[in-house]
Amino acid sequence: MRLAELSKRSGVATHTIKYYLREGLLPPGRPVTTTQAEYGEEHLWRLQFIRALIQIGKVPVANAREVLAAVEDDSLDQHGRLGAATFALPHGPEPDESDPATAVARREVDALIAVLGWKHGGEEDNPPPAYTMLVTAVATLIHLGYPGSVRHLAPYARLAAQQAALDLDLVETYSTPLEQAAAAVTLTVLYEPVLLSLRRLADIEGSRTRFGAG
């Protein structure tokens, strides 16, 4: 296909595609005239992944190149590829190590991960960004005197595991490793406001049945 069709099918503007070509994020097409090139399905898949990473995931272009290399690395298993893609996503502020609540939060999060039998935690040299996000969020709760202990968090974590099973079922509906990685990035990011608003609606419904006059 020509550039115009690649743009139409990917939903990425032609000037943005040209920028990705110049940056080496997208390999050149097969030249057909001195000014035109032919692009294949593999360009489309790659472009959809780049779009997911940069436009939806807000990953800087400089990092996107590294992520692409990992996702296309045949020596990695699919878990490693999905991790390379999703770990690149922005993940908010680092925990404030000068706040004693951070040490308490880290202990609670480590205990939580142990209780659940999960593998990725603080004992690793390089824990996943989601671990750091969780410590920061729990430290804020504890700092302000709100419940953030294992006992409070574990039931939510068990529901998160059920959300994850749904997430991965969706990812598995895509066929190639690259499409699955694009879906993992996109669904991680785009489902977040969906899940938060579903919870807020469910809170209202729960409040109505529990505290309402009828």
Next chain:
Amino acid sequence: MRLAELSKRSGVATHTIKYYLREGLLPPGRPVTTTQAEYGEEHLWRLQFIRALIQIGKVPVANAREVLAAVEDDSLDQHGRLGAATFALPHGPEPDESDPATAVARREVDALIAVLGWKHGGEEDNPPPAYTMLVTAVATLIHLGYPGSVRHLAPYARLAAQQAALDLDLVETYSTPLEQAAAAVTLTVLYEPVLLSLRRLADIEGSRTRFGAG
């Protein structure tokens, strides 16, 4: 208690308390000298609620006065009070009505609410902010060609109902209507990053067991 103790117990700086007094968000204390006043437990509760609303919930001071009036309105049931408090929270962009995906999203969301048997939806004159948030988020999914139909959303919504049951159990550990409203606001806001990072961690764990080499 004097101003200094009210500040210490509430975690709100004295100059901020003076600002809330000037703005009429907090009623004056009982004067003991020409420059000092005595504050009671009801000041502390009110201040904790104001802190939750303004400092944690990012509700503008102008709106906070209205919310306080509703939360202290004895003619409302506790469902109405919690709604007054949580509906005031910021709720992101309005849906883009010029995008055909918005109409599709609204149909899917209305069908979802009907399937679940929930009461608060788009048929109301003034649907809750969470409904609008959900339509916006689902429209983005649909616009980008990702799954956002009732069939995809319903299992997540059922998990959200279980999250809401946990949320309301936490709210019920607080005793007065004002403390419960403060807890509802705070837990709505502060648990959001906790829940999102738990999901991201659960996604990694799920990917490991499903796609990992072992």
